[in-house]
Amino acid sequence: MTGTAIEAAALSRTFGRRRKAALDGCDFRLPAGSVCAVVGPNGAGKSTLLSLAAGLIRPTDGTLTVLGQAPAAVRERLAYVAQDKPLYPQLTVADTLRFGRELNPGRWDAKVAERIVDEGELEPDAKIRTLSGGQRTRVALALALGKRPELLLLDEPMADLDPLARHQLMATLMADAAEHGTTVVMSSHVVAELDGSCDHLLLLGAGRVRLAGPLDDLLSAHRLVTGRADASLDSHTVIESRTTGRQLTALIRPEGPLDSGWQATAPTLEELVLAHLRAPQAPVLRLDDVREAAV
Numbered sequence: 001m002t003g004t005a006i007e008a009a010a011l012s013r014t015f016g017r018r019r020k021a022a023l024d025g026c027d028f029r030l031p032a033g034s035v036c037a038v039v040g041p042n043g044a045g046k047s048t049l050l051s052l053a054a055g056l057i058r059p060t061d062g063t064l065t066v067l068g069q070a071p072a073a074v075r076e077r078l079a080y081v082a083q084d085k086p087l088y089p090q091l092t093v094a095d096t097l098r099f100g101r102e103l104n105p106g107r108w109d110a111k112v113a114e115r116i117v118d119e120g121e122l123e124p125d126a127k128i129r130t131l132s133g134g135q136r137t138r139v140a141l142a143l144a145l146g147k148r149p150e151l152l153l154l155d156e157p158m159a160d161l162d163p164l165a166r167h168q169l170m171a172t173l174m175a176d177a178a179e180h181g182t183t184v185v186m187s188s189h190v191v192a193e194l195d196g197s198c199d200h201l202l203l204l205g206a207g208r209v210r211l212a213g214p215l216d217d218l219l220s221a222h223r224l225v226t227g228r229a230d231a232s233l234d235s236h237t238v239i240e241s242r243t244t245g246r247q248l249t250a251l252i253r254p255e256g257p258l259d260s261g262w263q264a265t266a267p268t269l270e271e272l273v274l275a276h277l278r279a280p281q282a283p284v285l286r287l288d289d290v291r292e293a294a295v
């Protein structure tokens with residue numbers, strides 16, 4: 001297996017006659033075995049990136065390598081759960097899993113697929129069309145994990161699950177990925193639920209990479225600081241700042257030691273992401289390869 005699960009170089013994808021760029025010159029590298037969160041505002045290009053990685057669409061420019069090859073060449077080794085989770089409505093749950101086994105001879109993992117379905121207390125003879133959105137998600141995830149992929153691409157997988165099901169499915173997913181060394185790339189708008197599960201982050205904005213790299217490195221490159229509103233942060237990169245009365249709170253990238261007047265803490269993933277969403281012009285930070293900032 002290659003040490004790199006996904007590598008994008010100047011990756012662009014346009015749509016329509018106007019050639020509107022959904023992705024625009026993206027560079028990033030994701031090591032194999034990572035669990036990567038893909039976040040960004042609506043229309044940032046998250047689904048486009050996942051579709052490209054799944055080999056469903058092709059780049060208009062640049063390159064994307066998945067498991068060391070062109071995405072279309074490695075379809076058998078990856079699983080992709082799209083936002084709309086297409087399944088055959090007339091099949092039963094059991095038929096769907098049987099279908100999964102027949103489509104993936106020699107690699108089908110019936111145990112994990114059945115476990116995911118059983119944990120949701122789904123009736124094996126229930127037709128897919130009779131299931132709720134969250135129950136369909138469960139079947140789609142069972143099919144994806146049953147395929148025993150090296151790379152699992154999930155486009156907002158948890159969006160229609162209740163909080164308990166989310167928590168429990170996420171735990172199953174992460175335990176399974178850790179056991180098998182699966183690379184997981186997962187887009188989500190619910191940043192809090194990614195905390196504790198992901199070790200890599202890719203933040204997209206307007207089709208471009210804004211933050212990329214190991215989550216711990218990205219978090220430790222930032223500080224959440226509080227101090228007097230008239231104190232200076234001039235020597236640091238300020239991502240976002242807010243003043244309440246005489247107090248200023250800011251998310252910064254320190255460019256050296258902080259003056260003693262500032263109280264500094266490490267941001268959470270949610271604080272890091274929210275600040276960057278509120279500050280779309282903040283400088284890019286890529287720590288995914290050479291482990292140094294590239295602006």
Ligand SMILES: Nc1ncnc2c1ncn2[C@@H]1O[C@H](COP(=O)(O)OP(=O)(O)OP(=O)(O)O)[C@@H](O)[C@H]1O
Pocket residue numbers: 015016021022040041042043044045046047048049
């Ligand atoms: N098939 C398509 N035809 C035309 N435009 C498209 C197509 N797919 C995506 N786009 C455009 O590309 C841009 C990125 O879309 P994409 O679905 O990748 O964003 P996203 O980050 O997944 O958004 P969301 O969070 O809303 O799901 C949007 O402006 C969208 O309108």
